[in-house]
Amino acid sequence: MRSPLKSHKSAPVAHRDGGFASVTFSVALSCLVSACSMTQKRPAPGIITADEALAVSSRVVDCEWKAADRYDDGRSTVSELAQRVMGICAVELTKARLAFGLSLNDPQIESDEFKQAVEIVEKRKKKEV
Numbered sequence: 001m002r003s004p005l006k007s008h009k010s011a012p013v014a015h016r017d018g019g020f021a022s023v024t025f026s027v028a029l030s031c032l033v034s035a036c037s038m039t040q041k042r043p044a045p046g047i048i049t050a051d052e053a054l055a056v057s058s059r060v061v062d063c064e065w066k067a068a069d070r071y072d073d074g075r076s077t078v079s080e081l082a083q084r085v086m087g088i089c090a091v092e093l094t095k096a097r098l099a100f101g102l103s104l105n106d107p108q109i110e111s112d113e114f115k116q117a118v119e120i121v122e123k124r125k126k127k128e129v
Contacts, residue, residue, distance in 0.1 A: 048099055056099045063089040064117055068124040078125070082117035089117075 048056070067088040072081055086093065093113055094104065102109055 052099070056096050060089060060092045060096050061116075061120070063092045064120045065124065068117075068121050072121070072124065078118055078121050081121045082114060085117045085121060086113060 064085050067085040068081060071084055071088070076084070096102075097104055097109065
């Protein structure tokens with residue numbers, strides 16, 4: 001099962017450098033593709049709505065942007081900062097996994113989350129230049 005937190009290319013939207021809205025949109029879109037339906041009036045237990053999926057994924061991405069902004073000391077590698085960002089945002093990442101019904105111990109999901117953190121750190125560093 002692929003993680004809904006994995007970034008996909010999407011149309012850029014104006015916010016910071018477009019990364020936040022783009023990643024948030026792609027996370028919400030992947031949730032929609034994987035079973036969250038806007039057409040349901042009353043979701044079944046355990047199924048989240050598209051709005052809930054967007055809110056959950058937005059909290060993760062927002063946390064990661066804030067952590068990357070705050071903790072980039074200019075000496076850390078992208079990988080080191082991405083690991084730090086994931087640690088700082090562990091609560092939001094765990095809440096997102098639970099909301100999407102994903103395993104808390106899946107190495108593929110963890111890899112996808114790391115790739116997302118790396119992407120955010122890289123976009124943040126490009127913004128500085």
